[in-house]
Amino acid sequence: MANKKIALVTGANKGIGFEIARGLLQAGCRVYLGAREAAKGQQAVAELAAEGDVRFLAVDLANQATLDAAAAHLQREEGRLDILVNNAGINVAGDGSPSSADVRSVEQALQTNFLSTLAVTQTLLPLVKRAAAGRIVNVSSPLGSLTLSGQNDWGLLGYSASKAALNMLTVQLAYELRDTAIKVNSANPGYTATDLNGFAGTDTPAQGAAEAIRLALLLADGPTGTTSSSAGPLPW
Numbered sequence: 001m002a003n004k005k006i007a008l009v010t011g012a013n014k015g016i017g018f019e020i021a022r023g024l025l026q027a028g029c030r031v032y033l034g035a036r037e038a039a040k041g042q043q044a045v046a047e048l049a050a051e052g053d054v055r056f057l058a059v060d061l062a063n064q065a066t067l068d069a070a071a072a073h074l075q076r077e078e079g080r081l082d083i084l085v086n087n088a089g090i091n092v093a094g095d096g097s098p099s100s101a102d103v104r105s106v107e108q109a110l111q112t113n114f115l116s117t118l119a120v121t122q123t124l125l126p127l128v129k130r131a132a133a134g135r136i137v138n139v140s141s142p143l144g145s146l147t148l149s150g151q152n153d154w155g156l157l158g159y160s161a162s163k164a165a166l167n168m169l170t171v172q173l174a175y176e177l178r179d180t181a182i183k184v185n186s187a188n189p190g191y192t193a194t195d196l197n198g199f200a201g202t203d204t205p206a207q208g209a210a211e212a213i214r215l216a217l218l219l220a221d222g223p224t225g226t227t228s229s230s231a232g233p234l235p236w
Contacts, residue, residue: 008070011034012087013040014044016208030052036059144186186227190208
């Protein structure tokens, strides 16, 4: 179908990303399932094949060459990208409170969750600009809220700082693109049971994916430059 929306979800071979991919497929999108490891990505594609048009695309946030290759592939096959969901992220051993966190662990969290996500966004933005009404969704966390972090003893400085930086990307990019039809928003899954937290979360991956899916499919009158969960807006 020529009018099928084209979506790319990073880190989509498992967890929340997998469920975001599923939801976009069910909404009628053609989904490129981004994953670092081909075998795991292809397995996820096989599991989702019955849901719709899903295709594996090698995306390693730590390898700019894979980002360039993914952009070239999308340009060649589709000529545009309607939806970019920046879902891939990590939680690093050694992270902790400001007084005890290993600086290298904090650096690693910032590198993957913010700087590498920035690289993905910059690399694919020209394709999003080619879409009639592009959508960029950054999968953040309530831990990235400065307001909430000042009220809770979460003790994950690196992870929290990386998500706060990701929120800054959301608001600045939304402002930069304010005169276009592109909308940029942060989705907050909440405490979801994934391998990021040893499956200790209280929500299912499907529940965690719901807000990202909603933001990816926003209509023309939807917001931009916001951060929200399924329960509503969150404080910055």
